[in-house]
Amino acid sequence: MRKWSVFKLVTALLLSGLLMVWGAGAALADxxxxxxxxxxxxxxxxxxxxxxxxxxxxxxxxxAVASSNGLNSQSASVNQASNxxxxxxxxxxxxxxxxxxxxxxxxxxSVSSGVEAxxxxxxxxxxxxxxxxxxxxxxxxxxxxxxxxxxxxIVQDEAALDATQQAFNLADLTQRVTNLEYQVxxxxxxxxxxxxxxxxxxxxxxxxxxxxxDTAYQQFNQLVGLAPDARPVLTDQPSFTPLVIGxxxxxxxxxxxxxxxxxxxxxxxxxxxxxxxxxxxxPSENMATGDTLNEAENNVATVENSTAQSExxxxxxxxxxxxxxxxxxxxxxxxxxxxxxxxxEYNVGLDTKVDLETAQSNLSQAQLALLENTVxxxxxxxxxxxxxxxxxxx
Numbered sequence: 001m002r003k004w005s006v007f008k009l010v011t012a013l014l015l016s017g018l019l020m021v022w023g024a025g026a027a028l029a030d031x032x033x034x035x036x037x038x039x040x041x042x043x044x045x046x047x048x049x050x051x052x053x054x055x056x057x058x059x060x061x062x063x064a065v066a067s068s069n070g071l072n073s074q075s076a077s078v079n080q081a082s083n084x085x086x087x088x089x090x091x092x093x094x095x096x097x098x099x100x101x102x103x104x105x106x107x108x109x110s111v112s113s114g115v116e117a118x119x120x121x122x123x124x125x126x127x128x129x130x131x132x133x134x135x136x137x138x139x140x141x142x143x144x145x146x147x148x149x150x151x152x153x154i155v156q157d158e159a160a161l162d163a164t165q166q167a168f169n170l171a172d173l174t175q176r177v178t179n180l181e182y183q184v185x186x187x188x189x190x191x192x193x194x195x196x197x198x199x200x201x202x203x204x205x206x207x208x209x210x211x212x213x214d215t216a217y218q219q220f221n222q223l224v225g226l227a228p229d230a231r232p233v234l235t236d237q238p239s240f241t242p243l244v245i246g247x248x249x250x251x252x253x254x255x256x257x258x259x260x261x262x263x264x265x266x267x268x269x270x271x272x273x274x275x276x277x278x279x280x281x282x283p284s285e286n287m288a289t290g291d292t293l294n295e296a297e298n299n300v301a302t303v304e305n306s307t308a309q310s311e312x313x314x315x316x317x318x319x320x321x322x323x324x325x326x327x328x329x330x331x332x333x334x335x336x337x338x339x340x341x342x343x344x345e346y347n348v349g350l351d352t353k354v355d356l357e358t359a360q361s362n363l364s365q366a367q368l369a370l371l372e373n374t375v376x377x378x379x380x381x382x383x384x385x386x387x388x389x390x391x392x393x394x
Contacts, residue, residue, distance in 0.1 A: 053232040057151055060224050060234075064147045067225030071143060074136045081129040088125040123274045127267045131260075138260050141389035145382055150220040152238050152375045157213040159371050163364035164202075164209040170357040171195075171202035177354060238374045240325060243318050243381050251315075251384070252308045259307050260388050265300040272296050307387070314384050321377040328370040335363040 055063075065071060178195040181187040221230050245251050256262050272293040342359040345351040383390050 053226075053230070054235050055151075055224075055232045057148065057236045060151055060220075061144060061147050063224040063226075064143050065140075067223075068143055071136075071139055074132070074139045078129070078132045078136050081125070081132040085122075085125045085129050088122050119274065123271055127271055131264060131267060134260050134263060138386075138388045141386045142391075145379075145386070145389035146223055148382060149379060150216065150223055151234055151236070152378070153216045154213065154220055154234055155237060156371055156375050157209070157216045159364075159368050161206075161209045161213050163361070163368040164206045166357075166361040166364040168202040168206045170354070170361045171199045173354055173357050175199040238371065238378050240374045240377060241381070242322050243315075243384065248312065248315055252311050255311050255387060256304055256307060258386075258388075259303075261303050262300070262307060265296070265303045268296040269293065269300055311384065311387060314380060314387070318377060318380045318384060321373055321380065324373055325370075325377070328366070328373050332363070332366045332370050335359070335366040339363050 175195040175198070178187050178191050182189065182192050217231060218228050220226075221228055221232075226232065276290070276293060339359040339362075342351050342356055346353070346356045
């Protein structure tokens, strides 16, 4: 709104030196960064106990693992695959008297179809056990990633709700001031219409943000085994730690060596090569051909190239997020300083309530932008380390 003249501003500030000190302290107390536990109160208390449960990330992880039917099922699959290997070894104990020649041999050995079937059955059983063991590990990685993702989504949505509430408060105040000024002839009907539209948009945004937070809670609660309407207070905040690696090529190689998609493609090659070391005396029963092997080898190359490219692209995304962090932090500092000064000027009558609400809203928006960047960076770094966790090991 309209400010006093520069001369009056300087005079008033000189006369209110002590008040400025008090005002800055009060502003800091009233407008500090909202914590997850503080803003969670806006989403309501536990409907059954009347008190909110507090959860750290580690506690959420423990609860998610304990309540995961998928992990229990996958663990059972590993046990079943192990038993299948033992059974296959026992059933073929009298059949597997043949050791296939080297896979590099240009002249395959001729054996009975029974021996070929037994050899391929055992190879398949062992490869399936390795696959199930990898799948269990990657399923565990996926649970960890999901907990972090859903936990931090709530933290972020709570901050978004706080910022949206601040924006709505400003829109509400501005609308009321504009209506008053219109009544005394200071503002036009067009000004009133614009403020009415801004108010409606802010109201819609506030409702949408609340819905998003409710949905985030429901998804998190399902993951950790809480009631759908539970509103636990999440006490941990996202952390920003720059990614430090010795070599991008080395990181790509590490991911390729542990990628379930790559390893599964390689298993197919191993299976086809084993089948090609022997040829059944019944051609129609041969388990693999040169064409199927070539196709499997080409698939390995395709999966490796795709995985490597995704990892390199993600690295560039992480670096871009890191380059923004300092400027976003500086924007928060600037907004905090501006709010402190506006609070002082408001206390001595130099600024209006609209000015103060604007400064508070600007700080909330700056804090939200910093938080969003921090969360995105933390989740991308996790994905960079175990990219298969994002898609459940696929």
